[in-house]
Structures are given as structure tokens and as C-alpha cells.
Amino acid sequence: MNPRYKILACFLVAASIFSSCTKDLNLKPLNSNIADIQYGTPAGYKQVLAKVYGSYSLVSSTGVGNSDVNIAGIGDAAVTDFIRAYWNLQELTTDEAKCAWNDVNLQSFHTFSWTSSNILITALYTRSLFQITVCNEFIRESTDEKLATRNITGKDAEDIRHYRAEARFLRAFQYWVLMDLFANPPFVTDKDPIGKFIPQQIQRKDLFAYIESELKAIDGELVAAKQNEYGRADQAAAWALLARLYLNAEVYTKEQRYTDAITYANKVLGAGYVLMNNYAYNFNSDNNVQNTEVILPIAYDATSSQNYGGTTFLICSAHGTNVEDNQKAGIPGGGWQGNRSTKNLPLVFGDYSGNVDKRAMFGRGTLEMNNLINFDAGLGVTKFTNVTKAGQIPYSPNGVLVNTDFPLFRLAEMYLIYIEAVKRGGTGGSEAQAITYFNKLRERAYGNTNGNISSYSLDDVLNERLRELYWEGFRRTDLIRYNKFTGSSYLWPWKGGAENGTGVDAKYNLFPIPSSEIISNTNLKQNQGY
Numbered sequence: 001m002n003p004r005y006k007i008l009a010c011f012l013v014a015a016s017i018f019s020s021c022t023k024d025l026n027l028k029p030l031n032s033n034i035a036d037i038q039y040g041t042p043a044g045y046k047q048v049l050a051k052v053y054g055s056y057s058l059v060s061s062t063g064v065g066n067s068d069v070n071i072a073g074i075g076d077a078a079v080t081d082f083i084r085a086y087w088n089l090q091e092l093t094t095d096e097a098k099c100a101w102n103d104v105n106l107q108s109f110h111t112f113s114w115t116s117s118n119i120l121i122t123a124l125y126t127r128s129l130f131q132i133t134v135c136n137e138f139i140r141e142s143t144d145e146k147l148a149t150r151n152i153t154g155k156d157a158e159d160i161r162h163y164r165a166e167a168r169f170l171r172a173f174q175y176w177v178l179m180d181l182f183a184n185p186p187f188v189t190d191k192d193p194i195g196k197f198i199p200q201q202i203q204r205k206d207l208f209a210y211i212e213s214e215l216k217a218i219d220g221e222l223v224a225a226k227q228n229e230y231g232r233a234d235q236a237a238a239w240a241l242l243a244r245l246y247l248n249a250e251v252y253t254k255e256q257r258y259t260d261a262i263t264y265a266n267k268v269l270g271a272g273y274v275l276m277n278n279y280a281y282n283f284n285s286d287n288n289v290q291n292t293e294v295i296l297p298i299a300y301d302a303t304s305s306q307n308y309g310g311t312t313f314l315i316c317s318a319h320g321t322n323v324e325d326n327q328k329a330g331i332p333g334g335g336w337q338g339n340r341s342t343k344n345l346p347l348v349f350g351d352y353s354g355n356v357d358k359r360a361m362f363g364r365g366t367l368e369m370n371n372l373i374n375f376d377a378g379l380g381v382t383k384f385t386n387v388t389k390a391g392q393i394p395y396s397p398n399g400v401l402v403n404t405d406f407p408l409f410r411l412a413e414m415y416l417i418y419i420e421a422v423k424r425g426g427t428g429g430s431e432a433q434a435i436t437y438f439n440k441l442r443e444r445a446y447g448n449t450n451g452n453i454s455s456y457s458l459d460d461v462l463n464e465r466l467r468e469l470y471w472e473g474f475r476r477t478d479l480i481r482y483n484k485f486t487g488s489s490y491l492w493p494w495k496g497g498a499e500n501g502t503g504v505d506a507k508y509n510l511f512p513i514p515s516s517e518i519i520s521n522t523n524l525k526q527n528q529g530y
Contacts, residue, residue, distance in 0.1 A: 039141050042156040049163045052138050052170060053231065055131045056082045056298045057305050081309020082131070083298060083406050085124035087473050089181060089511065094475040094485075095344035095492030096466070099317070100337060100375040110372060111497035112486075112504040116512035116530050125182065125514055128174045132188070135171035139164055139190040162228075165221035169233045172214045173241060179207045179252060180477055181511050186521060201524050205253045208245070215242050225271035230288060230299075231405075237296040239267040240409040243417045248481055258426030265418040266428065268295065269437075273411040275444055278389075279359050282410060285330060285403040286388045295409035302386075302394065302401035311404040314339075314384045314471065318363070320375055325363060330386025333399025340378035341470075342493040343367045348466050352379075357445045359383075359467055369493045378493075383471055412468050415441060420461045441468055458482070480509050505529065 038044050059077040078084065091097040092109040099106045108114040114121060140146075142164040147157045171189075178185040186199035187207065202210070215238045222228075225236035243264035249257035274292040276282055282293055300310045308316075319326055319335025326335050346352030346367065349360040363380030371377045386402035387393055394403045415437040422434040435453060441464065442451040453460070462482055465474065476485060484490035488503025495501035507529030518524050 078308035080123045084309035084313045090473045090476045096475045110494045116515040122514040131174045135167045136190045138167045165218040166233045172211045208252045239264045258421040258424045261421040262426045262429040265414045268414045283384045285386045293411045294407045297405040302396040312402045318381045330393045337375040344492045
């Protein structure tokens, strides 16, 4: 069985057991008998673990459609897909992407005019809380005490302890998402009461400490790096999240943790991952096959996990109606004429035709963007495709749904964390080693040593992150860390609603907690300025 499908198949078995998201942050089984039956065997536990993972890539238990209406009250379930919702907030607010769809909720991301009633902000906020809810339920049902009462022992119990650690990792990841975008979310764990429970609000610094402690606590319980099934978290995934957490610690806590960022980046770098020979192989339809670079993906499949979010969204929204372009992208059913780049992204490559730096993957359009609502203003981005390494288009039931997995963590990011943390003064690394890592990325990009460097600045790192990681959901967080997201020190087309860009209020470094949540939970205090 293709490893991509294993967890999806398990999810489909388990999906009908649980209800959709509710306002509560705790998931309560319909009755204890259902829980005892579902968790009564090791196979049952693995099916529910698949539910935990599947909540990232499936928006409803019936696949494509609008049945997941309880997520933020949105009828279009695809909008609530985690990657689509996260990408909208992380990329459309930056110089990397603009959308031609005349939707006020989307356009407010470009103009920096979003409010607490923006339904797309609510979609991400609620999706993350739903995934935390699913994790809490699994963690609660997989304690040693629960296993003992169900007579699950030996190797089976050991496996389930690994599952439990994975659920704790996924919960920590979602709390990191909420901390990064909203700062002070409601906070509930498996230790809190089940049922009607009004969560308290946790402060950003306290949440940072919680995420850090959780990731360290599960280190010995996760499967060793590179030893787990495809699509499941292992020790390297936890190390990678810790490295990312520490790189941004000064934003979250006002305290630098660059030495710790180097420590955990080094753990991943020593785990045996290797850059793929071809950069594009990280983003095509068989990127799940013999991929030596991706540490943890979110799996998508055109048959088993049908969803108009995820990589289907990234690929289709980046293309228009040109038949040849869509064939090359692996979507013969056609593009959606939605997202493209501002000129800041292609210009960072110099020769953005891709003849020099092979990471420059741009399609039709104009460099200048004089109209936000015109798809041909700005360049299309062809980085993600639904085509195999051999140039084949895999089966799709409608020529639109794709099979490309999304790389949530990959080795290149760890190189860049090490490089930046060294330059910012972290210890445990060296600038000589940082330059070696820098040049590994450049040599793959150029196919030779012509792009190699002998020294670098922090701005060089930011630009290299732009070249290496664009459209992977990093840019807003990066610009905030560099103090270039708000204010007027760095501009891009249509920032703040001006064609050439303008400075914006610092309040936009955070998103507002949705107004519906403020109303329903009196324990929550809105972020300043909203």
C-alpha cells in the first residue's frame, strides 16, 4: 500500500465516530460505550490517530463538499482546510502573494484593513482549536490507566504511547500557530473537564513555555527520527518545531533564544536528512516517494482526501485558463485565476526567468501589479505542481483535485534557522559552518558554485528565506521577526492599500481574536487595537 494512503484509509474508517467542531474546546464521546468500543483494540487507537492527522487535510467526513459548516459557520468547507486558511493569513498579507478574487475578506489582507469579523481569520482560528480538541480527546483516552482498563499491554501499549506523543506534538504545533498569529488564545488540555467548559485565556509568554515543555517532554516517547511511517511525526519533527519556536522567541517572549535554535537545528541536521537533488521534487505529485528532505508533510490525495483546500488550492489558484499551462501543472481541469506574486518576489531572484536560480518558478503575467483584481497583473507562481518526477499526471476524478503533499517541515528550513541564529549571536555554531549550509542551498539552486557566497548579512538571510521558502507559509512570521511587516521600512505593492505600498499600524502584527469568540467567551480579552 502506498504509504501516503495508509493514514488516510484509517481516517475514513474512524471519521464517522466523531462529531464536527463545536464551540467547546473539549470533545466528548456520545457515550462511554462508544469510546470503549472504539478504543477497545490497538487497531481502534490507530484509526483514531488517523482522525487526528486527518483533521489537517480533510474538511469533512464525506470528502469534497460543504458538510463541515460548523467550522466557523462557513458553508464552503474548503476555506476551512488548515493549509488554505493558514496560507491566506501568512502569505496574502505579504509581498509573496496577492489574490485577484474580489472578496472583501481576502482583499482586506492586502490593504491591512481586516477586522475581528473577517470570516477567513475565524476559519483558521477555529480550525486550529478544532484540531486541539481532537488531540485532547485522543490524549485523554490513551493514558496508561486507560490502556490498563482495556487490557492493552506489551508492544501494543508501547505503540499507543508513541501515538499519544504524536497527538501531543500535533497539539503543540497548533498552539504554536495560535500563539504566532493571535498571541493569547483560549487554552484547554486533556486535564480540563469534559463538556461545558469556558476556557481561560493564556498569555503568549506562558503559552511559549507550555509548547516548549510539551515538546521536550515527549522527546523520549516519539519514534526516533526517520523511523516512523510516512506522514507521522517523529523526534525530528519536534526538534524542528523547537528550532522554529526558538528562532522567533524574541517576538513571543521578548527574550532571545538563538543558542537554543542552533541546538535544535543541529539535532535535525545530524539526523540524516539530505537535500533533494532537484528543488522542485519537494513540491510535485510524488513528493512522498523517496523524499530525503521533508521531515513532516501533510498528505493530500485526489481520491482518498478530496478537498479544494491544501495543495489543490495552491496549484489551481496559481493558474488561469491557459490549457498548456494547466497541463504542465497537472490540472487539465483548469485553473482558478486567483493568486499570484507581487514584483518583490521575482525580483529577489535577479533573473527570475529561472535560468540562473532554478527555484524561480513563475508563469504568465506582468511584473507590475497596477490592479489587484486582474489575475494577469503580477506573475503566476508554478512552484507546486500535480506532475510526477517523470512528467506524468496522476489520476484525478475531475482533473482539478491533486496528489501533492505539503511539506510542513523540511531540511532547508533547518539550514536557514542555523544560519540566521548564528548571525544573530547564538552560540554552538560557527559562521564558517553557516556559510557552508548557505552554499548547499545555493549550489542546488544554481546547479553549480556560481551563486556561492563568502560572507552574509541578516538581510541576505531574509532574502534567501524568500527564495527558498516562498509560498510555504513563512513570510508573515519572517517579516515580523525582522520588523518589516508593519510600519514603512519595507514596502511592497498594495501594502496598506496603496499601489506602491504604504506604512501600516503595528497592531496588524497580530490578528484579532474573532468577535464571535469574544462574545461567547467572557474570559477572552481582544488584542490591542481591534
